[in-house]
Amino acid sequence: MTATAPMHNEPFVVELQQFEGPLDLLLTLIRDERVDIYDIPIARIAEQFLARIRFLAIDQAAEYLEMAARLLRIKAQMLLPRNQDNDAWEDPRAELVRRLLEYQQVREISDHLARMAEDRRSRFARAWLPSQSVEPPPAPLSLSLSELLSAVDRVLRIAREPHLHDVVPRPLDVDGAIRTIRAVLELRARARWYDVIRPSAESWEVLSALLALLELARRGELRLRQAAPFGSLVITRESAGQAA
Amino acid sequence: MNPLARLLEAALFASNRPVPVEELAGLDPEASPTDVRAALGEIRDTYQANGHGVELVELGEGWQVLTRPEFTDAIERAQLAARPHRLSGAALETLAIVAYRQPIGRAEIEEIRGVNCGAILKSLQERALIDVTGRGEGMGRPLLYGTTPLFLEQFALRHLEELPRADELAVTLRVEPRAI
Numbered sequence: 114m115t116a117t118a119p120m121h122n123e124p125f126v127v128e129l130q131q132f133e134g135p136l137d138l139l140l141t142l143i144r145d146e147r148v149d150i151y152d153i154p155i156a157r158i159a160e161q162f163l164a165r166i167r168f169l170a171i172d173q174a175a176e177y178l179e180m181a182a183r184l185l186r187i188k189a190q191m192l193l194p195r196n197q198d199n200d201a202w203e204d205p206r207a208e209l210v211r212r213l214l215e216y217q218q219v220r221e222i223s224d225h226l227a228r229m230a231e232d233r234r235s236r237f238a239r240a241w242l243p244s245q246s247v248e249p250p251p252a253p254l255s256l257s258l259s260e261l262l263s264a265v266d267r268v269l270r271i272a273r274e275p276h277l278h279d280v281v282p283r284p285l286d287v288d289g290a291i292r293t294i295r296a297v298l299e300l301r302a303r304a305r306w307y308d309v310i311r312p313s314a315e316s317w318e319v320l321s322a323l324l325a326l327l328e329l330a331r332r333g334e335l336r337l338r339q340a341a342p343f344g345s346l347v348i349t350r351e352s353a354g355q356a357a
Numbered sequence: 358m359n360p361l362a363r364l365l366e367a368a369l370f371a372s373n374r375p376v377p378v379e380e381l382a383g384l385d386p387e388a389s390p391t392d393v394r395a396a397l398g399e400i401r402d403t404y405q406a407n408g409h410g411v412e413l414v415e416l417g418e419g420w421q422v423l424t425r426p427e428f429t430d431a432i433e434r435a436q437l438a439a440r441p442h443r444l445s446g447a448a449l450e451t452l453a454i455v456a457y458r459q460p461i462g463r464a465e466i467e468e469i470r471g472v473n474c475g476a477i478l479k480s481l482q483e484r485a486l487i488d489v490t491g492r493g494e495g496m497g498r499p500l501l502y503g504t505t506p507l508f509l510e511q512f513a514l515r516h517l518e519e520l521p522r523a524d525e526l527a528v529t530l531r532v533e534p535r536a537i
Contacts, residue, residue, distance in 0.1 A: 134472035
């Protein structure tokens with residue numbers, strides 16, 4: 114291992130927030146320590162790396178800790194004795210170096226993209242709108258007639274049979290009601306609605322009585338008077354009618 | 358300017374996006390794409406020579422009239438238009454990887470960046486700079502991402518080949534798959 118670079122650089126305190134990830138932090142360390150990326154002094158860089166990640170945000174921990182473990186493993190592999198004449202020896206740092214170079218290239222490209230985006234940002238097109246606020250219009254409903262009909266068919270099949278109600282005609286007894294009213298009016302000149310209808314009368318009886326009253330009023334046998342809407346109905350015998 | 362150039366100028370003024378040459382050629386049945394290119398050159402030169410506030414730029418697989426950079430601050434101060442937000446470093450890195458390696462899956466991107474990229478991919482997709490272009494082989498058939506025409510437009514690129522080639526970058530990359 115070539116740990117010849119001077120150690121006079123004090124490890125400075127930095128926020129991990131400013132790094133895009135463990136590879137970014139490693140590249141920064143390599144640049145700051147001025148070491149050769151193809152011959153990284155792993156022990157020193159690993160030590161620096163661990164010092165920096167002492168205060169980790171929880172959501173970043175896994176990524177940085179994984180890199181720390183990787184560095185320590187490489188450090189251990191570097192310490193294993195090896196035969197100087199053995200050409201087949203594979204540098205345990207090779208994979209890390211490859212990743213660092215790859216990442217550095219990505220950084221270079223993204224710097225390039227940033228410059229291009231900045232150039233484009235400084236020029237407006239007509240009616241420019243921020244792209245994130247442009248929402249695509251809802252797709253028009255595409256539906257063929259046969260699809261619509263088959264949907265209707267499905268609904269009809271699901272829907273229960275409509276409940277049919279048989280209406281039974283119930284004849285009104287207007288003539289009977291007329292006889293009842295005449296009988297009441299023979300006994301007294303004035304009567305009320307409840308005098309001509311029994312208290313527990315059914316609908317057909319009420320309707321019969323009403324029609325009978327209207328019929329008799331039309332014939333002039335009696336007069337109907339209601340003082341107010343929904344007020345009580347006063348039935349008066351019409352003497353003239355009876356005379357006729 | 359000749360009649361075709363005037364027609365194209367009107368069409369480019371009316372459009373709010375870059376218009377490809379083929380579409381511009383459709384405006385005049387008599388005009389060939391060569392005629393259209395010549396007319397576009399004439400408009401661009403006219404804007405250049407006569408000192409206009411706008412210029413004709415080829416980008417995003419089409420042509421678009423853009424304001425000149427020297428007026429951007431004044432226009433923005435007057436709140437007539439606003440610059441789009443800058444992308445974060447993480448978003449630019451992710452976008453760079455997608456642009457160069459497309460179609461590419463999330464796992465590969467995360468391998469290169471060394472960090473989780475799910476949220477960034479989602480926000481890039483929401484900004485319509487990248488989109489799902491297919492599905493990869495292998496377990497779970499992962500979603501593969503690629504850049505969109507809007508990416509070219511927002512980075513003032515005519516096509517992807519305008520990005521610097523990998524061997525033009527300071528650090529060149531060995532592309533063969535690594536053995537682990």
